[in-house]
Amino acid sequence: MAEPYRIKMVEPVRLLSRPEREQRIKEAHYNIFNVRSQDIFVDLLTDSGTGAMSQEQWAGIMLGDEAYANCRNFQNLENAVHKVFGFRHFMPCHQGRAAENVLFSAIVKPGMLVPNNMHFDTTRANIMANGGKAVNLPCAEALKPFEDKPFKGNMDAKKLESFLSENADSVPLVMVTVTNNSGGGQPVSMENIRRISEIAHGYKKPFFIDACRYAENSYFIKTREKGYSDKTPMEIAGEMFSYADGCTFSGKKDAITNIGGILAMNDSAWFEKCRARLVLMEGFPTYGGLAGRDLEAMARGILEGLDGDYLQGRTAQTRYLAEGLKKAGIPVVWPPGGHAVYVEAKTLLSQIPQSEFPGQALAVELYREAGIRACEIGSIMFAEKDDKGKMHYPELELTRLAIPRRVYTNSHMDYVIEAHRKIKERKDSVKGYRIVKGDGPLRHFTAWFEPVEN
Numbered sequence: 001m002a003e004p005y006r007i008k009m010v011e012p013v014r015l016l017s018r019p020e021r022e023q024r025i026k027e028a029h030y031n032i033f034n035v036r037s038q039d040i041f042v043d044l045l046t047d048s049g050t051g052a053m054s055q056e057q058w059a060g061i062m063l064g065d066e067a068y069a070n071c072r073n074f075q076n077l078e079n080a081v082h083k084v085f086g087f088r089h090f091m092p093c094h095q096g097r098a099a100e101n102v103l104f105s106a107i108v109k110p111g112m113l114v115p116n117n118m119h120f121d122t123t124r125a126n127i128m129a130n131g132g133k134a135v136n137l138p139c140a141e142a143l144k145p146f147e148d149k150p151f152k153g154n155m156d157a158k159k160l161e162s163f164l165s166e167n168a169d170s171v172p173l174v175m176v177t178v179t180n181n182s183g184g185g186q187p188v189s190m191e192n193i194r195r196i197s198e199i200a201h202g203y204k205k206p207f208f209i210d211a212c213r214y215a216e217n218s219y220f221i222k223t224r225e226k227g228y229s230d231k232t233p234m235e236i237a238g239e240m241f242s243y244a245d246g247c248t249f250s251g252k253k254d255a256i257t258n259i260g261g262i263l264a265m266n267d268s269a270w271f272e273k274c275r276a277r278l279v280l281m282e283g284f285p286t287y288g289g290l291a292g293r294d295l296e297a298m299a300r301g302i303l304e305g306l307d308g309d310y311l312q313g314r315t316a317q318t319r320y321l322a323e324g325l326k327k328a329g330i331p332v333v334w335p336p337g338g339h340a341v342y343v344e345a346k347t348l349l350s351q352i353p354q355s356e357f358p359g360q361a362l363a364v365e366l367y368r369e370a371g372i373r374a375c376e377i378g379s380i381m382f383a384e385k386d387d388k389g390k391m392h393y394p395e396l397e398l399t400r401l402a403i404p405r406r407v408y409t410n411s412h413m414d415y416v417i418e419a420h421r422k423i424k425e426r427k428d429s430v431k432g433y434r435i436v437k438g439d440g441p442l443r444h445f446t447a448w449f450e451p452v453e454n
Helices: 018-027 055-061 072-084 096-107 121-129 157-170 190-202 214-224 233-242 268-281 292-304 308-327 358-370 410-425
Strands: 089-093 113-116 133-136 174-177 207-210 246-250 261-265 340-344 375-377 398-402 433-437 448-451
Touching: 018 358, 055 292, 072 089, 072 233, 072 261, 072 292, 089 096, 089 268, 096 121, 096 246, 096 261, 096 268, 113 157, 121 133, 157 190, 174 190, 190 207, 190 233, 214 233, 214 308, 261 268, 308 340, 308 410, 358 375, 358 398, 358 410, 358 433
Parallel strands: 113 133, 113 174, 174 207, 207 246
Antiparallel strands: 089 261, 246 261, 340 398, 375 398, 433 448
């Protein structure tokens, strides 16, 4: 279907010349995060906070109540959160990673283990920052990027059962990320969520959902899982959260806001601990680091993000890009998820070893070729050394093309496809990179690189 909206305001962008792009990426030390936004033509770095808000959200911003405590926008957000998520308690935060920080700093102690289908970068880093270890238990098909399975975001239930039987005393909670961003934006089935909930509760462990893309996950359950085709995304989301004890949530994704997030839970004792951390880190519990106008935009976006026509158009654009790349011979994670298309970079650039970061090499080439900004989700983000100093590389070496919500047209997607086609024609000449500055679990944000000269 065509996009279910009309454009009423535009933001001009300019494509720099090839020599200018070469200079900008060199000045950025070959880290695409360091390139200025005005020097980007199509920005697919992230879908987080980059969407276009609706006329209803912009109208809501004009109704911002900037009272310090208990503003009316908080009350509207509270109503939306209870309607969609259903948890007993919640607190606003300035974004999803802040919700993670509040939760894990209150709950995770040194030596604790937090299992997930696949942790994303800040989730993993926040657990590590509090002395814990993030443990990934993806289903087998999650690591087979070209295998066409409907719910490759699932957690391996048998592995979780085994893990908890051996480590239950060290596990403060069990998490599942929907959709699975680190594994190609793949959805998690309702059957899997229900089963993980049963296992966690069987060991008396709270079950939390990293709910950044809850709406897209609900839509995939509707369109891919038996028994849900006649249910609305709102109804599906309600069932999904009914199996959980809480969630972290970035409003910058499926609530289509430019800032904002929430932490929600049922346990009153945990809530009191987290609320104390929130006041210290984010602000008073009814604003959590946000202006009243931002609370209002998120309140409206939480409901708007579950609109069926919007979700159909959103996922259709992602599939359009994925199908175009696949037709052009570009190896992409299949089937496409909701928020992004993931290129399997170590397959496309097979001459570059993982130690030289093929995902980063493709991101640099996309900027060089066409002024496109993408994000490496591979060895820079997830490789780590063991206790003996041996480097372990992730099984997936991806370059993510994250599509901002309601921002680009399919003409832009055609442009991205053509850029990949041109890079493929000269792929053997593309070089890898080494890190010259930067370390730690979030090094991808700030590291400096240089090309590997053969």
